[in-house]
Amino acid sequence: MTDLLPFLVIGLTTGSVYGLAAMGLVLTYKTSGIFNFAHGAIAALAAYAFYEVKVVRGLPWPVALLVAVVVLPPLVAMLMERVTRALAGATTTMKIVATIGIQLIITGALLAHYGAAGLTFPAFLPADTIELFGVYVGIDQLVSACVAALGALGFFVFFTFSPLGVRMRAVVDDPDLLSLAGTSPFAVRSWAWLIGSHFAAISGVLLAPLIGLDALLLTLLVVQAYGAAAVGLFASLPMTYAGGLLIGVLAALATNVVSGSVVLSGLPPAMPFLVLFAVLLLAGKRRLVDIGATRPTPPQPPLLGPRTARIVALVVIGIGIAVPFLVGAKLPVYANALVFVLIFSSLQLLVRTSGQVSLAHAGLVAVGAATFSHLAVGAGLPWLVAVLLAGAVAVPVGALVAIPAIRLSGLFLALATFGFGLLLENVVYRTGLLFGASGSLPAPRPDGLGGDLPFYYVLLGFAVAGVLLVAAVGRSRLGRLLRAMADSPTSLATLGLGVNVTRVTVFGISAFLAGVAGALYASQGHSATGTPFTSFTSLTWLTVLVLCGAARSAAPLAAAIVFAVLPAYGGGEADGSSGWMPVLFGVGALLVALHESSARRGRSHVSAEWPTGSRAAERIGSPGRAAARERVAHRDVDSAVRVRVGAAGGAR
């Protein structure tokens, strides 16, 4: 027990900061209905702002602190409030895409500007240690923990007793009623965003000394935060703080258990995901209700008629066949792009056809890549068999995360897949199950077709087959069911189990395609590695696909070109997940999300020219006792008008 005490203390100190961050996340989610995937990115931004002022500009640390936690958060909050307002009535998918876009903008910019390697964060609190319950604790850690705890407590008191806090709770209950009582829900939400951004910024500055200045790591603070939020069922603030402590302690204890094991070293960071996953599994549908859930928009009609579309498709395939003779040495770029056509098709199937968001897609592709190598090299299976089996293996892996989450709202699927992607990346990639400790496996090409040119045509074949498969799913009974789900929320309710089975089936098909794409990617590059398939990549893919949404069913092709071809002609980036590209994609996806939600609101606006039902309804010209009155002849009244049972009956 005494051995564990130090870990317990460390766990509580970091957990306290997680708790504070999580409270900010839950507050903004509860009041606005928007789950902010960029919460951790805001924390990272604050930490980097501190670094910029203190280290780069050389100003004293109080100034840096002022900039990071006083000046910056209101700016962020203002942006978030505007975005929230513009997202009113948007689909769950677009709400998720919008904040992921913001996350990508912030994280991408930090990575592009400061580089991916971690920087040393300047310690600004005294690093001496004091003895506490027989354990030596750094004063800085103690101060962090206390600041976070005081912030959490102070906020709880404010939220419970102050007039503004009361209104924040009221906006959660019923924003319309609050506005009828003379308080603008938007104003209240602005305050919530302000507090939420402050909490994110403070936790970023407090955590950076502990985990170093690493944009990706800090961004993933949102994961600790949503693990904690899950403990509070995304609603209770005190439970959320407690959840933060729990996750801090679990992660610290896990560190103790796995110390010495390289393979398991990823377990502590995966803790929050395991907690989230447990909550999703255990908590019922009733207790995990997405506050911001709206029904999906039915898929848009295709841009072209079926005949024209077929001709265009043939022309595109023709161009695909001609590409090797046009692009010279850039052929590998186009071969890669064909793999991405497959990847984006599988993502399209989820996002556009069935309105689900997967943020573990890169993970599934990686699973396909590694499995392929194990099967083709390890087990010596024929190339094609190994490719198809790699796809098949990705299906149960995808189902593992999809099944518990899919019965809940789309938000929880996004959260679960995001966490799952991180788990794969941090824990499983380095194990023998996937890429092993060396991180790289050999990957063969098919016998006789191993040259760049013949293999290009193999990939073209797969890409065309994949696109056809996705189109066939869209047109099948499954596709019709999905459209029916989007059209009518009641059918969604009455179909019951059928809906979940449908969703899991679609998720499975999508995972299969992702796995096959992984195998092909590895084969094309002669080796299978997890490096190109991080969670950050998953986010980037999603934004690129959404960005190309205007191309409708050709979006996967457009996305593949944007992601894999354009960078090769631009600044020499490897692909769309490096350099400043993610920032651009983030901006684009955010704009698309905002545009789609305003278009959706526009559709729901009723035009005045709507055909009026030729009732003999007469306007009243003037008020008062001398008003012109019109008594409508009863022949004009259909018998169809019924009255509520209690209406007349109640008036005894």
Place this chain on the structure above:
Amino acid sequence: MFELDSITAGYSGSVVLRDVSLWVPPRSVVALLGANGAGKTTLLRVASGLLKPSAGRMRLDGVDVTGKPPHVLARHGVCHVPEGRGVFPHLTVRDNLTIQATGGSAAEAVERAVSAFPILGEKLNQQAGALSGGQQQMLALAHAYVIDPSHVLLDEVSMGLAPVVVDEIFESLAKLAASGCALLLVEQYISRALELADYAYLITRGGIEFAGEPGELDGDQLTAKYLGTPLRS
């Protein structure tokens, strides 16, 4: 004076109100009648700013307030007691009253509400969601007492309540009217509403079919012709 002029409004894709005009003169009680789904609630939502009309104008005491958000209209004296339970269920009664006071003194809000509905005084620290239906409705109605509204829009405040509670609610409405604020009343108890009303409007399928004094509406005929069942009161 609250004037709605040629209002057209609706929800996603469907027009509910077509070219509806309705005036609420100062210090008067206006009853708004109509079958289920006729558009009464929709009209009140337009009047309080919850729903933006796609055409038409709204004027409050001569000032154009078309398209103003609800909190602005509320601060200009429009008090809307919505359909269903107009309370925040997870907040205490006291917190509900504090919010209704719109930044005014919370203590005064409680005092006014309790003098209108004494029962609320015993429940101040209870969650509003834990009150009985009638008590919740009183809490919602207290809004009209906590502030001094010029116009109160009431959407079936007596719905689903026991007869004694309905009596109490109607008494309080009469008091409210006597205190000088104008009421726009949507009620299922048609005859009681008409007793209270100076003017009545009948809305059918989103259009005004009748506007005038209650006396001109023959109660039996009204229910028989428009609402399908005879009135037994």
